[in-house]
Amino acid sequence: MYSKSEENYLKAIYHLEAIAKHGVSTNAIAGEMExxxxxxxxxxxxxxxxxxxxxxxxxxxxxxxxxxxxALGVVRKHRIWEVFLLETLDFQWDEVHDIAEQLEHIKSQELINRLDKFLDYPDYDPHGDPIPDKNGNIKSAEKKLLAELKKGNQGQLVGVRETSPDFLQFLDKRSIAIGSKIKVLGKEFFDGSMVIQVQGEQFFISKKIAENLYIHI
Amino acid sequence: MYSKSEENYLKAIYHLEAIAKHGVSTNAIAGEMExxxxxxxxxxxxxxxxxxxxxxxxxxxxxxxxxxxxALGVVRKHRIWEVFLLETLDFQWDEVHDIAEQLEHIKSQELINRLDKFLDYPDYDPHGDPIPDKNGNIKSAEKKLLAELKKGNQGQLVGVRETSPDFLQFLDKRSIAIGSKIKVLGKEFFDGSMVIQVQGEQFFISKKIAENLYIHI
DNA sequence: AAAAAAAGTTAGTCTTATCTAAAAAATTAT
DNA sequence: ATAATTTTTTAGATAAGACTAACTTTTTTT
Known part of the structure; x- marks a missing residue:
């Protein structure tokens, strides 16, 4: 159908559209595609x-x-393969991306549908991202960065972008973990910093922190 | 490591070497590679x-x-993926080749080793061809056609060449299946037809049938 | 052994996807 | 609003892998 390269561009544009709503810039695509x-x-x-x-x-x-x-067809393949690699072959999460990146280009609808069935039709991949169905319908929204939320929004922490020990300890110290419910109590315009509530407690966090937490609304 | 195209050439040359022992001709490779x-x-x-x-x-x-x-690395990948497609995803024989042809080029030693483990280290693919191990060692000889056996020989059915419904039904009706032990009781010279014994029962089969059954001695 | 046929190679072209360097348009700063 | 900067596009080049057409070597036929 489409070449590997075409598929990768479509996927990159799809991901970028979710962030920059007014048409994706050439530079942004170049960045994503390296x-x-x-x-x-x-x-x-x-x-x-x-x-x-x-x-x-x-x-x-x-x-x-x-x-x-x-693009959704490629995303579907990528995420189903990720589930397979993690659940069936017991890979670690940081090992799967490069392999799924290759597997997503295998040309066979039947293959992906059978794999989907074998995995019992998962709705989310291991990173908490929703898996589109055969027709490209996504059950629920994509995850967002905490930094994108507005005052009053709330959701659940489903992943982190940065994985440095420092950052993970920062979260740990505040008992912020995957699954935690987070509510945005306030947000400053000039620096993007936030006051959030996690399990009754309130924290002040910088924009940099908020840009490294993935939330499901 | 090597490009898809390079891998395909290596595989083609490997297969052709098994037949024409004195250096593979350019035309033969062209034929195999289309x-x-x-x-x-x-x-x-x-x-x-x-x-x-x-x-x-x-x-x-x-x-x-x-x-x-x-080349053996590619063959190993191809055959392991075939086992996966047939055993785990319940594909039919005739559907797997094109897909395995793509999957064999996925770059990841770890992936194929984990898949191998998941499938419990199969020695043969569904066509009865041996699967090389990590180091490229092949456990046993390649399969033979039943038609090549002589009176008195016996072996195990490990695969079929023809996969038409008619042929598969023919086998099914006589309870001949992968794994069946087959003994050649008699063989006619003028037409290559045979009398074989399968699980106590005797059958008459034509040369055409015998040329479509792969046997391990 | 010479002629004919087949097999194999070379040279030049094409496509896909990339790059660099230079030019043009849009954005930001003064 | 003009200048400076950044972004984007164009033009031309390159590499992989395949093709056609022409040429060379090998093999087969007579």
Missing amino acids: TKPSSVTDMVKKLADKQLVNYVKYKGTTLTEKGKKA | TKPSSVTDMVKKLADKQLVNYVKYKGTTLTEKGKKA
């Missing part, structure tokens, strides 16, 4: 020819319905 | 530069030890 902006321009033109994206010179790129469907 | 002889010449030169094959202009190509090891 490639040069000029390569991105070439590729988005090609994807535009195939009706997979809307591309306006100098303005940005968005997925068309067709492109979104294709 | 490509043009000129493309083969280009590639074998490249493989020769990498010390994976011995290539002598106009004479033929053979695998070096290094090339054989690489």
Whole structure:
């Protein structure tokens, strides 16, 4: 259907659209794909020819319905393979990404559907991200960064982006863990810092902290 | 390590070496790879530069030890994935080849070793072909066609070549299945037909049938 | 052994996806 | 609003792998 490279671009654009809502910039795609902006321009033109994206010179790129469907197909494969690697083959979480990155490009609908069945139709992957169904429908929202939430929002901690010992100890000291319910009590505009409530207790956290916590609303 | 294309050439040369012992011809490789002889010449030169094959202009190509090891690595992956597709995901025989053809190029030693363990270290793939171990050692000989056996020989059914429903039903009706012990009671010279014994029962089978059953002696 | 046929190689072209360098457009700063 | 900076695009080049057409070597036929 689509080449490996095309699929990777579609997936990158899909992920970036979730953050920057007004058309994804060429530089952003280049960053995500670890490639040069000029390569991105070439590729988005090609994807535009195939009706997979809307591309306006100098303005940005968005997925068309067709492109979104294709991207969700890749995301579905990636996440199902991740479940398989972790649950069936007992891999560690940091080992699975590179392998799933390859497996997601295997061309066979039947394969992924049978794998889905074998795993008993999981709704989420091991990072807490939802797995789209055959038709590209996602049961629940994607996880968000705590930093993206507004005052009054609340959700559950489903993962961390940064995994340094310092950061994990910071969380530990405050009894913030995967599964914790977090509510945003206040948010400062000028520096993005927040006051949050976790299990009755209140904490002040910087923007940097909030940008490294994944939340499910 | 090696590109998909390089791996496919190595595998093709490996398979062809088993038949034509005196250096594989460029045309033979082209046939196996469904490509043009000129493309083969280009590639074998490249493989020769990498010390994976011995290539002598106009004479033929053979695998070096290094090339054989690489080829066996691909064969191992292919056969382990086939076992997985058939045993774990319940695919039919005729569906697995194209998918295994893609999966065999996934780069991860760890993945294939864990899969091997998950499948309980199978010695043969569903077609009866032996699976090389981590170090490229093959436990036993390659399978033979029932048609190649002589009166008095016996062995175990390890695979089928033809996979049409008609043929599979033919076998089913006589309770001939993978694992069945088969003994050749008699063989006619003029048409290659046989009388065989399977679990106490005797059957008459034509040469055509005997040419589609793989046996391990 | 010479002629004919088959097999194999070389040279040049094409596609996909990438890159660098230079130019153009958009954004930010003064 | 003009200048400076950043972002994006264009043009031209490169590498992998495949192709066609022409040429060379080997093998087969007579």
